[in-house]
Amino acid sequence: MAKTTLVRQVPPELAGRRLDQALAELFPDYSRSRLQQWIKQGRVTVDGAELRPRDKLSGGERIELQPVEENREECLAQDIPIHIVYEDAHLLVVDKPVGLVVHPAAGHHDGTLQNALLHHDANLATLPRCGIVHRLDKDTSGLMVAAKSLKAHKSLVAQLQARTVRRRYLALVQGRVTAGGTVDAPIGRHPVDRKRFAVVPKAGKEAVTHYRIAERFPHHTLLRVELETGRTHQIRVHMAHLRHPLVGDPQYGRLRLPPGASDQLIAMLRHFRRQALHAEKLSLVHPESGKTISWKSPLPVDFAALLDALRREYETQPDDDEDLDWEVVCLEE
The missing domain is CATH 3.30.2350.10 (Pseudouridine synthase)
Structure with a gap:
């Protein structure tokens, strides 16, 4: 079988980083532990030379990686509606x-x-x-x-x-958020519960989340959230860090029932058993045409129904979405 060689050039923003850290950014399909193993096996060269995982990079180097494909179970085609x-x-x-x-x-x-x-x-x-x-x-x-x-x-x-793909989410959080803002807090594995993630100031990976208010209710807030980075559970962890966990989140929040709420709203909140988070908008540069294209997705039925219940409860109206920079543009096929 012919060997596969993957080639990357170290961008300026990775200057000063360890080789293994840079490889994790440049080859995200492989785990850092596997990349470290390949460095030690001589499967990674930097400008033609073999380095150690801890060696620092200057930026601009040519990195060549010869990965070893996993012996893993084949992913089979399945007729699943999408x-x-x-x-x-x-x-x-x-x-x-x-x-x-x-x-x-x-x-x-x-x-x-x-x-x-x-x-x-x-x-x-x-x-x-x-x-x-x-x-x-x-x-x-x-x-x-x-x-x-x-x-x-x-x-x-x-x-x-390069963080140029724009991803915007709608998130319904608990509590009344007073203003929009940015969370810049590193995320890593929870120090005790390894199935969860948490804000880990010293050992976490950079994570930046921008949010602004879309709609207010007495005890909940609908946020428009944009990711600058893409860490696992990032929005869920950051909102919990602000003490405004997502409604329904089974890992990072708990059920809070608003005082004086009607039986109908209480029933809706009790039965909403997943995080109230929807990837509403996506924008990127088309790899062939070079044009920026965007798409927008409507809320799923359960999320829309929960918002309708909140609006009926408190006699509010949804705000207009006036994001002119988010005009939805698709290329003609």
Whole structure:
């Protein structure tokens, strides 16, 4: 079998970083522990030389990596209904429903978005994770993009690393948020519960979340949230850090019933048992045309019904969304 060599150039923003840290940013499909192992095995060269994992980079170096493919179970195509909102020869955009896992992992060996994409287009099997370049949690709904070619995959990964892909979410949080703002707080594994994540000031990875108020209720706030980075559970962790956890979040919050609420609203809140988070808008540069294109997704039924219940309870009206810079533009196929 022919050896695969992956080549990257170290960008200026990674200057001063350890080699293993830089590799984790440049080759996000591989774990840091695996990359460290390959460095020690001589499978990584920096300007033709072998370095140690802890050696620092200056920026501009040429890195070559010869990965060892995993002996893993093949991801099988499965006929799972998915809503594709846009598709061309280079990429496709999916409106992921609540309850669909993005790719196979422990406890979810099939029945995932990746299985569904393979059924939709068998050629995606030639791409890393069938073209999937970012993730949404199982119970988060909304827009995701996947590449359909190596050129598009490289472009999308580069845009994510450069933080030029815009991803905006609607999040319903507990409590009354007084003003919008930015959370700049590193995220890492929870020091006690390893299944959760937390703000970890010293050992965490950089995580930046911007939020502003979309609609206020007496005991809840609907936020528009944009990610600058894309850490696991980032919005959920950051909102909990602000003591405004997402409604329904089973890991980072708990049920709070507003005083004096009607039986109908209490029933809605009790039965909303997943995080109230929806990836509403997505904007990126098309890898072929170079044009910026955007998409918007409507709220899923359960989230919309909960907002309607809050509006009826407190006799409020939704605010108009006047984001002119978020005009939804799709290319003609």
